Amino acid sequence: MPSSRTTPDPRPGDERTTDLIRWGAFSCVLVPVVLLWCGASLAGAAGTALGLAAVTAVCRLLLRQSERGAARLLEEEHAPQAHHRGRHQRTATGSHRGGRHSGGNSPVG
Template sequence: MNAEQVWSASTGPSGDPAGDVVRWAVFSCLLVPVVLVVYGSSFAGAAGSAAGLTAVTAVCRLLLRHSERAAAEERALRSVVARSRRGRAAPAGQRGGRHGGSCTPEG
């Protein structure tokens, strides 16, 4: 692997966009209190902000993971249904032929 491949692998788009969002959120949770203290906020205020950001980040991470799991389950379900229908002319309820029931006219 040459230097260009290493650079593009480390800076290119990753396969986990939710993970990227969480990493940036964690970075913000660490950076915001530092900036608040540097610009004159109290340590207690900065700690409170850090705690709030951490709680919001944790909830967002849970929601993102739940959404990813639901989307993966939906894709899996669709692929199973598509595979089961391959090779059939029509689903079972739409096949031609005679069947009993109240759909036939009584004369």
């Protein structure tokens, strides 16, 4: 009997992020095993495992945060809003700073 609950369609980045995190977790196990096999100390292999686990956790956190930010931007693009000028779209005096300028005090020669 089919379920009455509908599951949301996965976003395109979800699968890639999940695969990346799985590979990170796999490396957290594989690298210490290989180190032990090659003759490294148990403490060194354990320290490496903890370090890789910490890096994997931080990367996961940053990837999820990036996905939420991208989803928020997509939502804002598709949401109807009144037109407003952002920070980089000024029309006031001095809005064209920073580019190349002809003339002025440049030396000739």
